[in-house]
Amino acid sequence: MFLEERREKIIDYLEDVERASVAWLASTFNVTKETIRSDLSALARQGLVQRCHGGAIIVRRNLQSRLIKETGGNFAVLLKRLESQRHKQPYQREKTRKMKGKxxxxxxFNVDIVAKVARFPKGGESLLALGSTLGPGGxxxxxxxxxxxxxxxxxxxxxxxxxxxxxxxxxxxxxxxxxxxxxxxxxxEPTGNAIIYVSQQNGENMIAIYSGANQTxxxxxxxxxxxxxxxxxxxxxxxxxxxxxxxxxxxxxxxxxxxxxxxxxxxxxxxxxxxxxxxxxxxxxxxxxxxxxxxxxxxxxxxxxxxxxxxxxxxxxxxxxxxxxxxxxxxxxxxxxxxxxxxxxxxxxxxxxxxxxxxxxxxxxxxxxxxxxxxxxxxxxxxxxxxxxxxxxxxxxxxxxxxx
Missing domain, CATH: 3.40.1190.20 (Ribokinase)
Incomplete structure (x- = not known):
């Protein structure tokens, strides 16, 4: 099965059942979990699915989708429509699908580059770090x-x-x-990133952030x-x-x-x-x-x-x-x-x-x-x-x- 054909079938399946796990999709299409994760990431970038823990959820076209389409993507007009609806009657959220506590x-999202130091460096001073990591942050x-x-x-x-x-x-x-x-x-812009010093004396930190794509x-x-x-x-x-x-x-x-x-x-x-x-x-x-x-x-x-x-x-x-x-x-x-x-x-x-x-x-x-x-x-x-x-x-x- 070709890549595009598999991705179309993934969308067709999610349209019927709303969500699926990576493990189930990998078994169904007889490919690796890594391949399915790549498929889901590509579909997410196209706005067709939302990634969730262990799988994906279909992006549905609902009342809000129609509102956005009707307003031509103009945020100010969309906001005015929503406010007008709320003044006429309380805004009706989708209670039937709502889960408590959302x-x-x-x-x-930043990439954090963390250096553990015995103490914070003084101006112009170079210190050998006790360790460093690269991880998710923001x-x-x-x-x-x-x-x-x-x-x-x-x-x-x-x-x-x-x-x-x-x-x-x-x-x-x-x-x-x-x-x-x-x-x-x-x-x-690049993905946002942060340079972090963590003092081993007391666990305090110093952080410099470049927001990058977060500002766009x-x-x-x-x-x-x-x-x-x-x-x-x-x-x-x-x-x-x-x-x-x-x-x-x-x-x-x-x-x-x-x-x-x-x-x-x-x-x-x-x-x-x-x-x-x-x-x-x-x-x-x-x-x-x-x-x-x-x-x-x-x-x-x-x-x-x-x-x-x-x-x-x-x-x-x-x-x-x-x-x-x-x-x-x-x-x-x-x-x-x-x-x-x-x-x-x-x-x-x-x-x-x-x-x-x-x-x-x-x-x-x-x-x-x-x-x-x-x-x-x-x-x-x-x-x-x-x-x-x-x-x-x-x-x-x-x-x-x-x-x-």
Whole structure:
């Protein structure tokens, strides 16, 4: 059977049953799993399927597809149509197909180059690293992994280049716990990458990021997220993509009645004028200081900063404060969530672990305090592992919560 014929038959089968595993397709077509993975990756790049854990799901043409077609791909017109529908009556999401606890994430995929060092180098100093690794990263991908491990059904959208790291991204996401994903490609920029130093003294890190393809997401690509938002509870965002795409995703989610959680990292002043689109904003101490204009050094200053952020338009604020825990400001009430004790090995993905787990808990119906407590336990386990994408399992989180 020729390659194109096999791929057409794969599409025909998925049209009937919606999803299939790599193992089943390999057995059916009498080819290797590697061949099927290559087929599915090619079909995903054409927008015909979505890769998911162990297989693929067909991309269906539904109400949202017709809306996008009718509006001629004009994002502003699409948004206006959705908002008009919502004002006439509450937006009807596809309840019959919806699974409890779905999180959509528009975010970055980076290749992380990590060097372990005894201490951080001084200016102009060269240090011999104690070890180095090359692995998957990016706040979006890390948070998608965390939300998946925390029990949510996750759909992840990102963009990569056409370089050698694009296949690395496909392979990583295909083999992950993430339920489904969509990777767009561009030949204008390389796949995003990050250079990371991790100090062996205390597990702290220094990071330099080149966003690359992450900064090239288009209006049309954001509009395609409409399909997944129709069955989602939460949209989780960060600031490693071009801000125009992030802003459009926030507007789209608001028009469709989906909660927006914004992790304002790395900080950009662009977010200041758009906080009214955000249901929960989750800065760390540095980001909270930049958002509010108040230097956060302790719980008292964190309270002042949270109030200032709400005055600028945010509905609810959670300031993550490392070993000091997290401060919630919701409905003019403060609540402090103490940190869980942890033996820190690598703090690189701590914030991503917290945000992904928090979004999963909110999507599952937890209150903001319950979700923040769960996320704090989840993050305490994440920092005990090496690698920003190395997230704990639900059972481990349950044990840590029970210990408190």
């Amino acid at each position: 999180v959509c994430i528009l975010g970055s 706040k979006g991908a890390n948070q998608a992994m965390a939300a998946s491990r925390a029990g949510a059904r996750v759909h992840f959208v990102s963009k990569v280049g056409t370089d050698q790291f694009s296949q690395f991204a496909f392979d990583h996401l295909s083999g992950s716990d993430i339920h489904s994903f969509r990777l767009y490609q561009t030949d204008a 997401i288009t209006d049309d690509e954001v509009a395609e997220l409409t399909h997944e938002l129709a069955t989602a509870d939460v949209l989780l965002l960060q600031l490693e993509n071009n801000f125009s795409a992030t802003l459009n995703a926030m507007k789209l989610a608001q028009a469709m009645g989906v909660q927006v959680i914004m992790n304002p990292a790395p900080f950009s002043s662009d977010i200041l004028s758009c906080l009214h689109y955000v249901d929960v904003v989750t800065p760390n101490e540095t980001e909270a200081s930049l958002l509010s204009g108040i230097e956060v050094t302790d719980l008292a200053s964190a309270r002042e900063a949270a109030q200032a952020i709400v005055r600028q338009g945010a509905r609810r604020v959670i300031i993550t404060m490392g070993s000091r825990g997290a401060l919630i400001y919701d409905n003019q009430q403060f609540q402090h969530i103490p940190a869980f004790p942890a033996l820190s090995v690598d703090t690189t993905g701590a914030g991503d672990a917290f945000n992904g787990a928090f979004a999963a808990a909110i999507a599952a119906g937890d209150t903001i305090a319950q979700a923040a407590t769960y996320a704090a336990a989840f993050a305490s386990l994440a920092v005990e592992r090496e690698g920003a994408s190395n997230m704990p399992q639900q059972q481990q989180v349950a044990v840590r919560l029970a210990q408190r």
